[in-house]
Amino acid sequence: MRGEDLLKQLRTWGLTLPGAESKSPWPGDDDLAVNDKAFAFLAADGEPFSVSVKLPYTHSVALDLPFAKPTGYGLGKSGWVTFTPSEGEYPSLDQLKAWVDESYRARAPKRLVKELDARED
Template sequence: MRAFALGLPEAGEEFPWEESVIKVNKKVFVFLGVEEPTERWRPGFTVKLPESAGHALAVPGAERAGYNLGRAGWVWLPFTGDLPDPEVLFDWVEESYRAVAPKRLVKELDARVGGPAAD
């Protein structure tokens, strides 16, 4: 998932709060957590899903993100348990990217994957 997210246009990894996050244009689109889970950090990832939050919340153990991020469509999903196929997870990472990336980068992504901007 990390490699997929970093492959999106102008995505980069940073480590605020001792947590791995993937950003585009200084905005986080994936929280990947910490390497060693602690009492405070559980293994999982958080993405912004304006369209797919309901679907993601149906995953066992998934929940709206804390710190009031859940109100804006952010969902935390556990790395353990019964996760959807990797392609669904990649779709969610891409949806989160599209939700925060500038329009020019979304157009660049569309051109890469043969989306609407490629027409």
């Protein structure tokens, strides 16, 4: 699957999370936010593949991947990880969803996480 297609599918799925909205504070990003807090920084169409998420539980494992690094601007100290794989080494959509889900749960209000959990039951 092409990187742009993968990001489009991930963005579409991310917007189905309770209270999620699109937010684009910087050129080149098309971010996902909840309660005005970004939970995923996604490269915009036409930009190189990039996903940044907050991983409070799995960041150390994620950082073992060759295309992962702590997110810049000091966010890496708070568990944010940026993934910039080259073509052919893209993570699966399911893996990307798992990372976005973890980030969403870290940033969303408890009531919205409960709403998400109720959907999954």
